[in-house]
Amino acid sequence: MKKDNTTLILKVKDSLSEDASRAIARIDTEDMESLGMEVGEIIEVEGKRRTVAKVMPCYAEDRGKNIIRLDGISRENSWIGLDEKVKIHKISYKLANKITLSPLTVSSLLKKNKNTKHSGSFIEGLPVIAGDRVRATLFGLKSCDFKVEDTIPDGVVLVGPATLIRIESKETEESGALKVSYKDIGGLRTQIQRIREMIELPLKYPHVFKRLRIDIPKGVFLYGPPGTGKTLLAEAIANESGINFISIKGPELISPGAGESEREVREVFKKAKQTAPTILFLDEIDSLVPRRGSSSTDSHEGMISQFLIEMDRVEELKGVVVLGATNRLDLVEPALLRSGRFDFLLEFPVPDEDTRLEIFNIHTKNKPLAGDVDLRELAKKTGGKVGSDIEFICQKASILAIREYKLMQMAEDPLRDKTTKVFALPSARVSNRVNADKELSISKRHFEEAMKLVMVKDINN
Numbered sequence: 418m419k420k421d422n423t424t425l426i427l428k429v430k431d432s433l434s435e436d437a438s439r440a441i442a443r444i445d446t447e448d449m450e451s452l453g454m455e456v457g458e459i460i461e462v463e464g465k466r467r468t469v470a471k472v473m474p475c476y477a478e479d480r481g482k483n484i485i486r487l488d489g490i491s492r493e494n495s496w497i498g499l500d501e502k503v504k505i506h507k508i509s510y511k512l513a514n515k516i517t518l519s520p521l522t523v524s525s526l527l528k529k530n531k532n533t534k535h536s537g538s539f540i541e542g543l544p545v546i547a548g549d550r551v552r553a554t555l556f557g558l559k560s561c562d563f564k565v566e567d568t569i570p571d572g573v574v575l576v577g578p579a580t581l582i583r584i585e586s587k588e589t590e591e592s593g594a595l596k597v598s599y600k601d602i603g604g605l606r607t608q609i610q611r612i613r614e615m616i617e618l619p620l621k622y623p624h625v626f627k628r629l630r631i632d633i634p635k636g637v638f639l640y641g642p643p644g645t646g647k648t649l650l651a652e653a654i655a656n657e658s659g660i661n662f663i664s665i666k667g668p669e670l671i672s673p674g675a676g677e678s679e680r681e682v683r684e685v686f687k688k689a690k691q692t693a694p695t696i697l698f699l700d701e702i703d704s705l706v707p708r709r710g711s712s713s714t715d716s717h718e719g720m721i722s723q724f725l726i727e728m729d730r731v732e733e734l735k736g737v738v739v740l741g742a743t744n745r746l747d748l749v750e751p752a753l754l755r756s757g758r759f760d761f762l763l764e765f766p767v768p769d770e771d772t773r774l775e776i777f778n779i780h781t782k783n784k785p786l787a788g789d790v791d792l793r794e795l796a797k798k799t800g801g802k803v804g805s806d807i808e809f810i811c812q813k814a815s816i817l818a819i820r821e822y823k824l825m826q827m828a829e830d831p832l833r834d835k836t837t838k839v840f841a842l843p844s845a846r847v848s849n850r851v852n853a854d855k856e857l858s859i860s861k862r863h864f865e866e867a868m869k870l871v872m873v874k875d876i877n878n
């Protein structure tokens with residue numbers, strides 16, 4: 418949809434995972450031409466906020482579709498959801514002399530290196546403007562999100578090899594630190610699709626649904642064993658949908674005082690109504706609305722009744738959908754699942770082998786894996802394990818590798834400054850297979866060791 422020669426309006430689609438965190442915008446080469454641009458030049462992307470990205474040609478199958486592919490971070494930087502439209506145009510930029518970043522994810526690696534300066538760069542090649550969020554892989558191991566606090570010069574800048582980067586650690590972590598996007602979820606495609614169809618689209622386009630007389634559910638229940646991605650998926654929806662999202666853990670609403678919990682429940686629904694369209698996510702809902710009779714206190718009974726009343730009122734509220742999550746459906750008050758309250762149940766199963774492989778890929782992305790690591794084999798060997806177990810295995814294997822690497826460095830040269838290897842693994846961005854002997858790398862042994870720990874559920878270490 419061309420507006421004029423210099424501005425285009427395109428529909429936003431998700432990027433492929435290899436473009437993640439790189440501020441890349443893939444568009445049709447014809448669109449690039451009409452903007453008068455070459456590959457690698459910078460565009461301004463205007464959603465509800467403005468950000469910048471590098472243009473790259475789209476994939477053959479995307480040609481002629483008037484779409485732009487942006488990853489979760491660029492979408493967040495432009496405050497735009499999937500399938501929404503953004504304006505883009507060419508913009509001039511300067512090479513950055515200096516950039517000040519503040520970490521949004523608190524990493525123990527950063528804590529030790531507070532207020533440090535680095536030249537050269539773990540975010541080299543990224544176009545940014547102040548206020549943007551950027552994601553970098555520190556030490557080739559851990560993804561860390563930063564906010565661009567300041568740039569010299571002002572305006573749109575490109576980070577180059579000579580850009581001085583100052584990291585200013587703030588004591589407090591900004592809420593909602595590391596933002597999860599759909600790409601951080603292995604499998605669960607049907608669940609994502611169903612939630613988008615049943616919640617996101619009706620809340621965004623209520624008039625269409627009304628016209629077509631399609632019933633919108635008031636409540637959707639996510640259920641499945643612990644660690645299967647229920648909370649993870651809810652977080653992704655919160656970040657991706659662009660719809661107001663209130664997230665509350667069941668136990669947070671339980672207060673000991675008489676009538677207090679009921680009041681809290683009323684307040685939460687009221688707030689959802691005031692901010693509609695809103696998704697109200699009630700995590701660990703079994704503790705909030707347990708099967709009646711299973712809980713001994715009267716105050717809990719009162720709260721359950723209050724909750725049922727609020728759910729029945731949701732119909733009139735319009736623009737509020739309640740998403741509940743539990744790992745024990747049998748513990749939840751059955752009256753809640755009666756039709757007209759939570760009409761829809763979505764199961765989160767224990768992942769199969771292919772899904773486990775996807776989850777292994779997600780949790781080893783940007784990590785320096787040694788050549789002997791076969792993720793398919795790891796997926797085969799972890800039958801019955803869930804996403805949180807796989808995350809644990811990958812983290813534990815990384816820790817074991819770092820420990821071993823540090824010991825090796827100290828054995829080589831006990832006086833060596835341990836911080837000199839900072840940001841020394843840019844190669845991990847291109848391929849995460851590295852030479853196991855010389856550089857820090859996670860090898861098959863580390864994964865096997867980590868797997869033993871998870872198999873016996875020894876998570877104290």
Ligand SMILES: Nc1ncnc2c1ncn2[C@@H]1O[C@H](COP(=O)(O)OP(=O)(O)OP(=O)(O)O)[C@@H](O)[C@H]1O
Nearest residue numbers: 602603643644645646647648649744776804805808
């Ligand atoms: N499908 C998945 N893909 C990628 N990572 C996953 C997946 N499922 C779980 N994980 C990892 O496990 C962690 C825990 O998962 P999550 O908190 O979503 O589980 P849950 O289903 O809400 O469990 P519970 O019932 O105990 O609340 C996530 O933060 C994520 O790192």
Ligand SMILES: [Mg+2]
Nearest residue numbers: 647648700742
């Ligand atoms: Mg959970």
